[in-house]
Amino acid sequence: MKDLTFDFFVVPFALALIALLGILAVKYSGWIRGFSSEDKNLMRKGIFSVKSLYALKEVFTESLLHRKMFKRNILLGYMHMSFAFGWFLLILTGNIESRIYSRVHINPPYYPIFLKYFVHDKRVLTFELTSVPGIFRFLMDLILFMLLSGLVLALIKRARSNWFGLKRTTRHTVFDRTAITALWLIFPLRLLAESFTAGQYLGGGFLTNNLGRLFANFLPVEYLSYPTWWAYSIMLGIFFITLPYSRFMHIPTEVLLIFLRNWGIKPSKGSSNISEIEVYSCPRCGVCLDACPVYAVKQNSTPPVYFLQTVRNNKIKENVTFDCLLCGKCQEYCPIGIHNNALRISQRAAFFNNSNGSFDYLPQPLIRKADVAYFAGCMSHLTPSIKKSMLSVFTKAGIDYNFLDADGSICCGRPLIMAGKEKQARLLREHNRNLIIGSSCKVLVTSCPICNKVFKEDYNLNIEVLHHTQYLLRLVEEGKLNMVKSARKVVYHDPCELGRGSGIYEEPRILISKIAELIPGANERTDSICCGGSLGNTEISSGKRHEIKNLAIESLLINQPEIIVTACPLCKKTLQNDTEIQVADISEIVVGALAKNEPATTHQKMEINPVLW
Amino acid sequence: MIDFGYNINADRQIDYDRNDRRLARYILEHEPTFRICISCGTCTATCSAGNFTYLNLREMIVLIKRGEAKNIKSDIEKCMLCGKCQLACPRGVNTRNIILTINRAIERLDF
Numbered sequence: 142m143k144d145l146t147f148d149f150f151v152v153p154f155a156l157a158l159i160a161l162l163g164i165l166a167v168k169y170s171g172w173i174r175g176f177s178s179e180d181k182n183l184m185r186k187g188i189f190s191v192k193s194l195y196a197l198k199e200v201f202t203e204s205l206l207h208r209k210m211f212k213r214n215i216l217l218g219y220m221h222m223s224f225a226f227g228w229f230l231l232i233l234t235g236n237i238e239s240r241i242y243s244r245v246h247i248n249p250p251y252y253p254i255f256l257k258y259f260v261h262d263k264r265v266l267t268f269e270l271t272s273v274p275g276i277f278r279f280l281m282d283l284i285l286f287m288l289l290s291g292l293v294l295a296l297i298k299r300a301r302s303n304w305f306g307l308k309r310t311t312r313h314t315v316f317d318r319t320a321i322t323a324l325w326l327i328f329p330l331r332l333l334a335e336s337f338t339a340g341q342y343l344g345g346g347f348l349t350n351n352l353g354r355l356f357a358n359f360l361p362v363e364y365l366s367y368p369t370w371w372a373y374s375i376m377l378g379i380f381f382i383t384l385p386y387s388r389f390m391h392i393p394t395e396v397l398l399i400f401l402r403n404w405g406i407k408p409s410k411g412s413s414n415i416s417e418i419e420v421y422s423c424p425r426c427g428v429c430l431d432a433c434p435v436y437a438v439k440q441n442s443t444p445p446v447y448f449l450q451t452v453r454n455n456k457i458k459e460n461v462t463f464d465c466l467l468c469g470k471c472q473e474y475c476p477i478g479i480h481n482n483a484l485r486i487s488q489r490a491a492f493f494n495n496s497n498g499s500f501d502y503l504p505q506p507l508i509r510k511a512d513v514a515y516f517a518g519c520m521s522h523l524t525p526s527i528k529k530s531m532l533s534v535f536t537k538a539g540i541d542y543n544f545l546d547a548d549g550s551i552c553c554g555r556p557l558i559m560a561g562k563e564k565q566a567r568l569l570r571e572h573n574r575n576l577i578i579g580s581s582c583k584v585l586v587t588s589c590p591i592c593n594k595v596f597k598e599d600y601n602l603n604i605e606v607l608h609h610t611q612y613l614l615r616l617v618e619e620g621k622l623n624m625v626k627s628a629r630k631v632v633y634h635d636p637c638e639l640g641r642g643s644g645i646y647e648e649p650r651i652l653i654s655k656i657a658e659l660i661p662g663a664n665e666r667t668d669s670i671c672c673g674g675s676l677g678n679t680e681i682s683s684g685k686r687h688e689i690k691n692l693a694i695e696s697l698l699i700n701q702p703e704i705i706v707t708a709c710p711l712c713k714k715t716l717q718n719d720t721e722i723q724v725a726d727i728s729e730i731v732v733g734a735l736a737k738n739e740p741a742t743t744h745q746k747m748e749i750n751p752v753l754w
Numbered sequence: 755m756i757d758f759g760y761n762i763n764a765d766r767q768i769d770y771d772r773n774d775r776r777l778a779r780y781i782l783e784h785e786p787t788f789r790i791c792i793s794c795g796t797c798t799a800t801c802s803a804g805n806f807t808y809l810n811l812r813e814m815i816v817l818i819k820r821g822e823a824k825n826i827k828s829d830i831e832k833c834m835l836c837g838k839c840q841l842a843c844p845r846g847v848n849t850r851n852i853i854l855t856i857n858r859a860i861e862r863l864d865f
Contacts, residue, residue: 459858463851493857498831502807519802519836549805552834560835560854569834676837679854682787683846714841 150371151251153378161381172414187404196403209476214306223291238277257335261342282346288328311427320387323380330373337366391424408483419479423449429471438688445471445481467677469641473667489561498565511543514582518589519550520710530728538621555595556676586612590639610649610708624734631657632702635669636709656734663696674715773821780859787847797839803832
């Protein structure tokens with residue numbers, strides 16, 4: 142028996158594997174060939190550098206062990222890890238085991254997979270861990286047991302997804318369903334095939350040996366063994382053939398993505414091949430569904446998982462593309478870290494092929510030089526108490542500032558980018574850039590997180606860009622503002638563009654703690670809910686915006702605060718109309734907390750009475 | 755002809771049958787809140803671009819509904835999509851999407 146190394150049942154597996162490798166080779170080489178020369182350069186430099194080691198480490202921790210999933214939910218993490226890491230171990234240990242039995246060290250790829258059919262080592266008993274082959278038999282059964290435990294959990298997840306931290310699960314395509322059925326059958330079939338063979342010839346580990354002997358008592362294992370090996374091979378074949386057309390394409394593509402990211406290749410403005418690789422890396426796990434506020438208020442095809450599916454199938458729908466708040470919560474939840482916002486924006490751009498725009502009507506501004514430049518932004522002009530508070534603070538702290546958009550606002554350009562009109566946004570950027578550079582400022586302070594993000598990321602200014610939360614905290618820490626702490630309970634709402642967009646979570650919290658008692662809301666930091674007012678979504682109805690806003694308010698009011706404080710004029714304006722309690726911007730409460738014995742500034746006398754402190 | 759100091763004005767009747775209402779129909783189809791605009795002009799009053807140029811969304815909406823939007827292409831290009839009009843609108847009209855829909859309509863309907 143030891144010499145047997147081939148049977149016709151390996152053909153379905155072998156052919157499917159060759160087909161799969163062929164399809165992947167064509168797809169991947171196509172993507173990589175389509176990279177820009179800059180990206181190809183990054184690849185060349187990255188391959189033989191330490192970055193590849195970091196990538197390997199990430200593949201191990203994320204693709205195999207699923208660290209991020211474990212963080213979200215232990216059951217979900219274990220379920221997925223048992224499949225991914227379990228299968229990996231099965232292949233690895235199986236290969237080592239097969240070397241022990243084979244006379245040559247190069248085996249055909251199917252040999253380790255169907256090893257127990259080819260090799261019947263009767264010498265080794267069930268729990269004999271004293272010999273090397275015995276240890277391997279034990280290990281292989283243990284790994285198979287781990288895989289089967291994952292399968293049981295996967296079946297439970299179908300009925301009780303909330304145990305796995307998922308409120309909702311995804312709808313799947315025909316290919317997805319075929320592939321998952323094959324995947325779920327692979328391991329029980331392997332168990333049966335090995336058990337029947339063990340029942341027939343003895344051998345096997347603690348699982349297959351015992352089960353085999355049990356089956357041999359009442360089943361004709363000598364007739365069942367061979368067809369089960371066929372069934373096992375066919376299931377493997379079906380899985381491999383459907384893999385490139387199903388959600389399971391994420392398995393190989395995610396590994397490629399991790400390497401490319403570690404080499405420094407990022408999604409650029411407009412569509413790029415790395416974005417396409419991200420699309421194929423989406424496992425349609427549905428974690429983004431629970432994150433998506435738009436999905437929370439209506440059952441539709443808006444969330445990333447379905448949007449990415451439309452991109453992958455080339456069936457992009459205009460309304461789906463634009464029906465997203467770009468709040469970025471899905472990105473934080475996504476175990477793969479797919480840049481959903483960048484993808485969405487690049488797809489939006491495809492709808493404006495011929496769009497023109499000319500902003501040459503904008504007046505040439507009178508530039509005054511100052512240490513600090515202040516850009517209030519459109520939304521702050523609609524919530525004047527914010528800009529007035531900031532001007533008051535500047536005056537009180539004795540700052541030499543220049544109010545860049547004092548005479549009516551000029552948009553920063555980010556709303557145009559969000560709508561997919563990058564070309565036009567560039568024109569606005571040029572105008573504003575001249576204004577900022579001309580003012581020779583060292584620090585640019587913005588009140589609107591939307592402006593803050595675009596100034597930092599797209600303007601290439603080479604000066605410090607701070608949101609007013611950061612700047613106010615700096616002034617307080619430098620002792621330029623003298624504040625009195627109150628005992629009022631304050632909850633902080635993280636604006637999407639400031640928190641998830643720019644990573645500013647701590648500064649507003651430190652600042653509020655110096656002024657009042659900061660109490661937590663239900664959804665904090667990366668988990669915060671969009672206020673619904675986002676400029677990212679052009680499709681959503683005002684009714685749905687209202688529902689999202691209510692979700693955000695509900696989450697904020699959970700610990701009965703006295704004031705909701707936010708750091709975005711848009712959030713302030715959106716939230717304040719629907720709460721009985723006061724909504725204030727962080728700059729307003731700073732002004733409210735300034736020591737009263739100091740002389741009031743002109744701004745304070747005139748118009749600031751925003752926060753009843 | 756003797757000039758008596760009078761002249762005859764051009765016909766100012768709005769002829770819905772003759773006017774080109776394709777754009778209005780297209781916008782209604784893609785952004786239903788176009789229907790609920792009451793032409794109050796809040797959008798125009800708050801418009802960032804309107805601060806520097808003769809961009810008037812209120813007028814534009816009225817003219818589109820009548821089928822008389824002639825300068826729509828050059829006007830709409832001036833919009834910065836900043837979203838102030840939408841935030842200020844008392845009726846919840848999705849003005850940003852109306853502007854984007856006009857953009858698409860210009861491309862698709864060949865205005």
